[in-house]
Amino acid sequence: xxxxxxxxxxxxxxxxxxxxxxxxxxxxxxxxxxxxxxxxxxxxxxxxxxxxxxxxxxxxxxxxxxxxxxxxxxxxxxxxxxxxxxxxxxxxxxxxxxxxxxxxxxxxxxxxxxxxxxxxxxxxxxxxxxxxxxxxxxxxxxxxxxxxxxxxxxxxxxxxxxxxxxxxxxxxxxxxxxxxxxxxxxxxxxxxxxxxxxxxxxxxxxxxxxxxxxxxxxxxxxxxxxxxxxxxxxxxxxxxxxxxxxxxxxxxxxxxxxxxxxxxxxxxxxxxxxxxxxxxxxxxxxxxxxxxxxxxxxxxxxxxxxxxxxxxxxxxxxxxxxxx
Amino acid sequence: xxxxxxxxxxxxxxxxxxxxxxxxxxxxxxxxxxxxxxxxxxxxxxxxxxxxxxxxxxxxxxxxxxxxxxxxxxxxxxxxxxxxxxxxxxxxxxxxxxxxxxxxxxxxxxxxxxxxxxxxxxxxxxxxxxxxxxxxxxxxxxxxxxxxxxxxxxxxxxxxxxxxxxxxxxxxxxxxxxxxxxxxxxxxxxxxxxxxxxxxxxxxxxxxxxxxxxxxxxxxxxxxxxxxxxxxxxxxxxxxxxxxxxxxxxxxxxxxxxxxxxxxxxxxxxxxxxxxxxxxxxxxxxxxxxxxxxxxxxxxxxxxxxxxxxxxxxxxxxxxxxxxxxxxxxxxxxxxxxxxxxxxxxxxxxxxxxxxxxxxxxxxxxxxxxxxxxxxxxxxxxxxxxxxxxxxxxxxxxxxxxxxxxxxxxxxxxxxxxxxxxxxxxxxxxxxxxxxxxxxxxxxxxxxxxxxxxxxxxxxxxxxxxxxxxxxxxxxxxxxxxxxxxxxxxxxxxxxxxxxxxxxxxx
Ligand SMILES: Nc1ncnc2c1ncn2[C@@H]1O[C@H](COP(=O)(O)OP(=O)(O)OP(=O)(O)O)[C@@H](O)[C@H]1O
Ligand SMILES: [Mg+2]
Numbered sequence: 001x002x003x004x005x006x007x008x009x010x011x012x013x014x015x016x017x018x019x020x021x022x023x024x025x026x027x028x029x030x031x032x033x034x035x036x037x038x039x040x041x042x043x044x045x046x047x048x049x050x051x052x053x054x055x056x057x058x059x060x061x062x063x064x065x066x067x068x069x070x071x072x073x074x075x076x077x078x079x080x081x082x083x084x085x086x087x088x089x090x091x092x093x094x095x096x097x098x099x100x101x102x103x104x105x106x107x108x109x110x111x112x113x114x115x116x117x118x119x120x121x122x123x124x125x126x127x128x129x130x131x132x133x134x135x136x137x138x139x140x141x142x143x144x145x146x147x148x149x150x151x152x153x154x155x156x157x158x159x160x161x162x163x164x165x166x167x168x169x170x171x172x173x174x175x176x177x178x179x180x181x182x183x184x185x186x187x188x189x190x191x192x193x194x195x196x197x198x199x200x201x202x203x204x205x206x207x208x209x210x211x212x213x214x215x216x217x218x219x220x221x222x223x224x225x226x227x228x229x230x231x232x233x234x235x236x237x238x239x240x241x242x243x244x245x246x247x248x249x250x251x252x253x254x255x256x257x258x259x260x261x262x263x264x265x266x267x268x269x270x271x272x273x274x275x276x277x278x279x280x281x282x283x284x285x286x287x288x289x290x291x292x293x294x295x296x297x298x299x300x301x302x303x304x305x306x307x308x309x310x311x312x313x314x315x316x317x318x319x320x321x322x323x324x
Numbered sequence: 325x326x327x328x329x330x331x332x333x334x335x336x337x338x339x340x341x342x343x344x345x346x347x348x349x350x351x352x353x354x355x356x357x358x359x360x361x362x363x364x365x366x367x368x369x370x371x372x373x374x375x376x377x378x379x380x381x382x383x384x385x386x387x388x389x390x391x392x393x394x395x396x397x398x399x400x401x402x403x404x405x406x407x408x409x410x411x412x413x414x415x416x417x418x419x420x421x422x423x424x425x426x427x428x429x430x431x432x433x434x435x436x437x438x439x440x441x442x443x444x445x446x447x448x449x450x451x452x453x454x455x456x457x458x459x460x461x462x463x464x465x466x467x468x469x470x471x472x473x474x475x476x477x478x479x480x481x482x483x484x485x486x487x488x489x490x491x492x493x494x495x496x497x498x499x500x501x502x503x504x505x506x507x508x509x510x511x512x513x514x515x516x517x518x519x520x521x522x523x524x525x526x527x528x529x530x531x532x533x534x535x536x537x538x539x540x541x542x543x544x545x546x547x548x549x550x551x552x553x554x555x556x557x558x559x560x561x562x563x564x565x566x567x568x569x570x571x572x573x574x575x576x577x578x579x580x581x582x583x584x585x586x587x588x589x590x591x592x593x594x595x596x597x598x599x600x601x602x603x604x605x606x607x608x609x610x611x612x613x614x615x616x617x618x619x620x621x622x623x624x625x626x627x628x629x630x631x632x633x634x635x636x637x638x639x640x641x642x643x644x645x646x647x648x649x650x651x652x653x654x655x656x657x658x659x660x661x662x663x664x665x666x667x668x669x670x671x672x673x674x675x676x677x678x679x680x681x682x683x684x685x686x687x688x689x690x691x692x693x694x695x696x697x698x699x700x701x702x703x704x705x706x707x708x709x710x711x712x713x714x715x716x717x718x719x720x721x722x723x724x725x726x727x728x729x730x731x732x733x734x735x736x737x738x739x740x741x742x743x744x745x746x747x748x749x750x751x752x753x754x755x756x757x758x759x760x761x762x763x764x765x766x767x768x769x770x771x772x773x774x775x776x777x778x779x780x781x782x783x784x785x786x787x788x789x790x791x792x793x794x795x796x797x798x799x800x801x802x803x804x805x806x807x808x809x810x811x812x813x814x815x816x817x818x819x820x821x822x823x824x825x826x827x828x829x830x831x
Contacts, residue, residue, distance in 0.1 A: 190691075195687070196683035196686075199676070199679070199680070199683055200683060202672065203669050206670075206671055206672050207668065207669040211669065211680070212630075213658060214680040215652035215653075216680070216683075217649055269671075273669060273671050
């Protein structure tokens with residue numbers, strides 16, 4: 001009898017079983033696209049140029065948010081990603097300015113990001129401070145470092161290979177920023193969904209003790225997600241600087257909140273244990289599309305902020321499961 | 325005697341799968357009524373409908389002859405129904421009094437300010453009526469589980485409950501605490517309170533309860549006076565005709581001659597353990613008996629590498645155990661006591677939980693081999709007859725006993741070399757208990773060494789080849805199972821009425 005029930009359930013999931021709340025981010029995304037297509041389709045919203053533009057401006061948030069999905073799924077938070085992005089951008093620019101080849105600069109930038117990630121991981125897993133506090137402090141600290149290294153002066157990047165690869169260029173007509181964000185999202189999706197590491201991350205966030213009793217080294221897992229987050233922030237920083245062909249201390253301000261919003265919009269649980277990269281990708285695009293559409297509609301910045309904030313709250317509210 | 329409660333034709337589906345199919349249940353004034361049935365039979369669901377946690381799909385509830393229409397726990401409370409959940413609903417950081425009056429704090433008349441003196445006074449009176457010595461101003465986190473239970477009862481009574489539902493209240497109580505709880509429940513019955521009592525422990529039911537209702541697969545199959553019942557009749561009703569659960573011991577022959585795989589030498593732990601030494605051989609099942617709080621779990625956690633010893637050695641397979649990662653990688657597995665806190669990721673599926681300790685096994689070069697994992701999951705569900713709509717159901721949504729089976733099933737696929745089971749059958753029904761005993765025996769036959777901790781003597785007697793008795797921080801006695809005549813003998817040993825001389829064990 002029991003095995004019959006199992007078989008029935010697998011072959012024919014009924015409509016009621018499909019929880020539409022899981023798809024709210026896609027539904028909202030579609031709705032927002034349709035809305036803007038109808039209202040401002042003739043003002044260039046639908047042009048290929050503009051769509052690529054959306055992809056370009058959301059790329060950094062997407063890259064950060066993919067790693068943030070791992071961090072949040074493991075039951076932690078990383079607020080330091082925005083300032084880390086700027087740190088990596090500056091590192092990269094300064095190393096190139098000093099005459100080293102661009103690959104060396106890229107490696108230096110990644111190392112800088114991973115250094116911040118390891119510090120976060122160390123304080124969270126070894127010292128045992130809640131990640132909210134550690135990364136809040138780190139966010140301030142690193143932003144201070146960013147301001148100090150160049151006395152808030154921008155550092156321009158003249159290496160055109162770097163600029164083309166990280167941000168400004170096109171590859172086969174497709175903006176490199178779009179390629180980066182799609183590649184990182186696919187990588188994140190595969191790792192979270194199809195590897196033992198991904199499962200271990202979700203189990204650690206879902207119930208740390210149970211994961212430990214099952215043989216998962218949860219400290220290592222938590223350390224690893226902070227390391228990933230630092231590396232992703234560094235990549236995002238290089239994407240900013242490649243796009244602007246310069247590096248500035250204030251890159252990535254507020255990026256941490258945008259990334260967290262994208263992750264939560266996508267259906268990842270803020271309490272850990274449940275996460276999806278596809279949702280995060282859609283969440284990031286949703287935020288980017290709203291911002292883009294509102295600009296084209298001609299709203300001023302204050303109005304844009306109010307509308308975008310309202311839509312985010314609305315989407316999260318719709319995505320909430322009814323209390324059981 | 326009159327019925328204070330009658331529930332008739334109650335129906336309930338979850339995700340279109342019927343869980344209650346026209347259930348009838350009546351409760352008389354001033355009786356203790358046992359509700360029994362296999363894991364997933366629907367007992368907790370029925371009672372959650374009574375207390376307004378779930379909404380019924382059909383059927384009527386009458387309290388004192390009046391049809392009750394309620395949609396939440398608050399209105400159920402107003403109708404006089406209160407439930408003590410297995411997972412307590414106390415806030416550990418608040419005081420006893422603050423918990424009892426949570427949300428209903430007495431105020432100074434005409435003001436929004438809490439009258440603390442009054443709250444403490446009324447709590448003290450309530451607790452005195454219950455005959456317990458608990459300081460109402462104490463923080464709840466400092467209480468033992470048994471006292472927390474009593475605070476729960478006080479909270480229920482302060483709401484003027486006339487019907488009290490207790491869902492497996494004794495599963496984490498010591499023998500003394502259980503005795504005290506029973507005395508209290510009997511006294512409340514004398515005062516006219518009606519109690520629904522859910523438990524899987526036959527002995528408890530027959531000593532405490534007046535009547536019993538048995539559920540099977542979402543239906544009531546029997547209601548009868550306890551005085552007229554035998555354990556066999558109840559088990560027969562629970563499992564269905566023709567099924568019987570054999571919870572009996574087999575002599576598995578003399579202990580294997582192999583060298584011990586686990587050697588514990590003069591172990592000393594921070595609190596209760598002074599000097600503990602014992603061995604386990606491959607293929608041997610050793611029971612660890614002792615009072616609640618005697619330090620059995622601490623010993624197990626030390627062997628599993630989660631705790632450091634003050635002194636002494638734990639040697640597994642010829643080398644000391646260095647931490648939990650080392651223990652696990654060398655083939656030690658532990659089924660922890662508290663399934664919700666330590667055993668399961670409740671918001672993950674049944675399948676994901678079973679796969680969790682086996683991630684490495686199911687990983688190919690880079691990616692998970694989902695097909696293989698699925699096969700193992702399906703086999704585990706089948707072998708332990710875990711009642712679930714499928715492997716994708718969330719562990720949270722399974723009944724308590726079925727959750728426990730997952731925690732055990734997780735390790736089966738790994739074939740550990742040493743399996744530690746800490747209270748493995750809490751909340752598991754009698755049928756599943758014997759399945760678990762069989763499974764453990766089969767693993768031992770394949771060479772796994774097993775250490776079982778249990779407060780249920782019946783279970784220790786059924787499963788062990790050898791029983792160690794922990795008392796006063798050391799192994800006070802050890803006996804071959806075949807030399808123990810009955811539970812009383814073991815009971816005496818545990819209570820510390822030590823036997824004439826320490827028996828030597830013939831290998
Ligand atoms: N919220 C829910 N969603 C889906 N299924 C549920 C839910 N709650 C219970 N069930 C299912 O209903 C059935 C009955 O569960 P219930 O908890 O009432 O069993 P029980 O008799 O209390 O068992 P146990 O003795 O193991 O505690 C189980 O198969 C369980 O999986
Ligand atoms: Mg139950």
